[in-house]
Amino acid sequence: MSRVTCCGCSLLCDDIIVKSDGLYIDEVIGACLKGKERFDQITSKNRLLNPLIRENG
Numbered sequence: 001m002s003r004v005t006c007c008g009c010s011l012l013c014d015d016i017i018v019k020s021d022g023l024y025i026d027e028v029i030g031a032c033l034k035g036k037e038r039f040d041q042i043t044s045k046n047r048l049l050n051p052l053i054r055e056n057g
Helices: 033-042
Strands: 002-004 016-020 025-029
Touching (some): 025 033
16 A cells, blocks of 8 residues: 555645555545546556557658
């Protein structure tokens, strides 16, 4: 369990608790919906891992 600062918006809330097993985030406590979704994006299987490059566009 760690206390973290949320980067979900410009408010930078600093009273968020993240429970993790060391590899994956199990639970986010004290974050708004926008902040929680931001943490979920980190471990999403749909996350972009490489930049998209537009060719001939």
